[in-house]
Amino acid sequence: MKRFKPSFSLRNFRRPALLVAILLGFACGPSFDLNEFMSFFMPESATSQPEDSRYFFTPQFYNDPEIAEQYSDSIIVDENITAWASYVRNSLSETQIYKALYREEPEAVSALKAKLERTNSPAVAYLDFAWAADDGQGNPWEPNPTQADSTKLPELLEDARTGYRTTTDAFLKERYAFQAVKLACEIEAYKQAQQLYDQLVKPLSKHTFMSDWALCRRAGATLALGDTAQAIYEFAQVFDRCPSRRKAAETSLRKYGIRFREEAQQFAKTDNERAAVYALCAIQPGQDALEFLKEMVRLTPKSPLIELVMAREINRNEYYFFITDEQYVRNSLSENPDSVRFINRKNESASYFDKLRSFALESAENQALGNASFWYTAAAYLDYIGKDYKAAQSHLDEAVLVPSTNANLKKQITVQRMLLLAAQTETITPETENQLIGYLEEFDTTGNFRLNNAFVSVCKQFATTYRNKTEPKSGWLTGCSRSKTEPVDGPSEAKAYLLTMLTTQAGSDSYFASTTDPNTIEDTVSAATVEQTIAFASQPKTDFDKRLLNLSGLTRDYLSLLLGRRLMMEHQYAKAADAFANVDPKTWANEAFSMYFQQNPFAIKMPQVKTADGSVNFPAEAKENPYTPVQFAKRMAELEQQAKAASGDKAADLYYQLGCGAWNLSWYGNAWLLVKSYWSAGEPPVYDLPSNPVAKQKRIDQLMNTDYYTTAHAKGYFEQSVKAGKTPAITDRSAYMAARCEAHSFSLQRSIEQMRNGYVYEEDSTFVKTMLALRKAKFASAYTNFFKNHRRTAFHKEMIRECAMYKDFLSFGERADQ
Helix, strand or coil: CCCCCCHHHCCCCCCHHHCCCCCCCCCCCCEECCCCCCCCCCHHHCCCCHHHHHHCCCCCCCCCCHHHHHHCCCCCCCHHHHHHHHHCCCCCCHHHHHHHHCCCCHHHHHHHHHHHHCCCHHHHHHHHHHHHHHCCCCCCCCCCCCCCCHHHHHHHHHHHHHHHHHCCCHHHHHHHHHHHHHHHHHCCCHHHHHHHHHHHHCCCCCCCHHHHHHHHHHHHHHHHCCCHHHHHHHHHHHHHHCHHHHHHHHHHHHCCCCCCCHHHHHHCCCHHHHHHHHHHHHCCCCCCCHHHHHHHHHHCCCCCCHHHHHHHHHHHHHHHHHCCHHHHHHHCCCCCCCHHHHHHHHHHHHHHHHHHHHHHHHHHCCCCCCCHHHHHHHHHHHHHHCCCHHHHHHHHHHHHHCCCCCHHHHHHHHHHHHHHHHHHCCCCCHHHHHHHHHHHHHHCCCCCHHHHHHHHHHHHHHHHHHHCCEECCCCCCHHHCCCEECCCCHHHHHHHHHHHHHCCCCCCCEECCCCCCHHHHHHHCCHHHHHHHHHHHHCCCCHHHHHHHHHHCCCHHHHHHHHHHHHHHCCCHHHHHHHHHCCCHHHHHCHHHHHHCCECCCCCCCCCEECCCCCEECCCCCCECCCCHHHHHHHHHHHHHHHHHCCHHHHHHHHHHHHHHHHHCCCCCCCHHHCCCCCCCCCCCCCCCCCCHHHHHHHHHHHHCCHHHHCHHHHHHHHHHHHHCCCHHHHHHHHHHHHHHHHHHHHHHHHHHHHHCCCCCCCCHHHHHHHHHHHHHHCCHHHHHHHHHCCCCHHHHHHHHHCCCHHHHHHHHHHHHC
């Protein structure tokens, strides 16, 4: 499942006004495209009807928000509305007729009947009958729909048959025939519905779309009676020739998971009817359709669905080719996904791409098909997937030679050229950069997930190439030698970082799964990389450098703030102070810092302890924050220098202050904003680990070495305080804080173990025993020191009296002794 992201971190991340945006829990964010999966080939590059876009491949049921259609109040003028408008000789608008026929709005109904009453009373009689027959059949999402009186349906069926016999108006006769078939279906008299179609509809001298409406009902009856093959044939004819029932015919197969049956073709009488069966079945999910597509090309090469089916097959195979086993199980619409079937199909995806490529090349030469540009583009993409980059380039060159008015096809060609540039580049030259920046500027902002996939993929590939620079091969033995890897220079590292930042896709209103979370980049980039980026940004040398910086939207203020945070995370306080000093002072007064950096970063609530002479040690720090980030970082650097030069209680006090400052720079403290741009109650992020065992363990190791969650650095300061101190009141307090830091490391490890054990309930008795043993073995040294050596003191007594949580803290030692 996709994680929700706050709007600032996606759409507006690169805007200077939101440099220090904060995440506290979950927030509403950009929209999601539920149809998204890893794909680079746009189905829009195929020539197809706009309304057929719902048949593009998707992991969902349809490629459009089907439920939203049910709520729509928009007026849709279908064939029936147009026919009635013509019937009344356009004396009423199509909107008025829509409101009368489908909404039964009194004013519109009166207007329509008034036009007919004086000259065509049979038409008025039919309308009254039709409204009665359709009563309660409106919007199924209405909260309180009027239900039709089913006891009247048989009587209405007889009225339909009577109306059919008595009318001489062909327009009305065909409608009475349809109503008869429909009403028979509604009373579940399916055999009668078939007979009525044959008796009433077939003999008509002229057939319009209304006869196809009746055929759609007959097909439903045929399916209900168990004759699936004939139902497929009948639905296919409706799908092929009746736009207003196209959707209903196709859905009738999809919702029941009906696939192609060869027996359906025995009912077909013409090539067009046979092709219609192949076309309807080709767009059904859960099957490969290349063989159906070949038949469509053979029978009806001008079918408007041919290119769509080809694009659908490419996209469907991409789904299996790119997705992992875990992603398939997690994203499956089924409660019990067939992982074995998925794995088998995934293993066939490479060979199926080869089959599609051969077909695309054949089709490009097929004069009957036309639009060779699409077929060469498809072949070039399949070349790219197969890593035959030379052929891909050649076929793209052929594609552009064929004129096309499809803007999406032209965009697809450009996307593929961008992908090829990334795939073929080993050594980055100025010419390469000039090509790259044009592509990046074109596709930086997009609402299309496939374009975003390509953009992000190319940015990542070039970032990797910059970080793995190779020395160009030269000399007459060039073909026999390998390029040598060069050390990464500052500008190359900066470019790699900027390209990585572009993968946050800040310009889009939609959130895409391939988009990188900018917080992840912030949390993992090294201070050295940020320093190199600042140096690069201060003196861009080429047009590419300037355009890349402009595209990233990163300002010196943002980079200086990020550098300060990374240095604070690395506890390089003096350097961090210098970095913070380069940030506009107005930043410290903005909403983020005014809300979340208001407490003294050296303050940790602790009881006051009185000595024998009545003096008071360790008064609580003032709650108000007297420090700016620059001042706090400088103070931490000063304390380090002073502590190294001091000894005894003086050194102990200095190290204690350092420990408090380092503690507050963690997830548990009040100065977290100086190391991160966000804070979340959902941290640490142990529930979003990679599925690959090696990658998962690497991520776990990284977490266990993340001081922000373990407070290990603060623990080191507190332990130095204990070691240097002579007065029990000082050492007690520092030993207690060291034990609390140790408990943070254990808490992180326990969360990881919960995840490893299938998210076991933390109070599960077996899990509790296991964790107790783990803590005693690996996370109890500081606690044991405090428990055994610091409990017979004034500090201990004050903590018992003042701190309700202290007894819970001591309970581990009591359990450990048992």
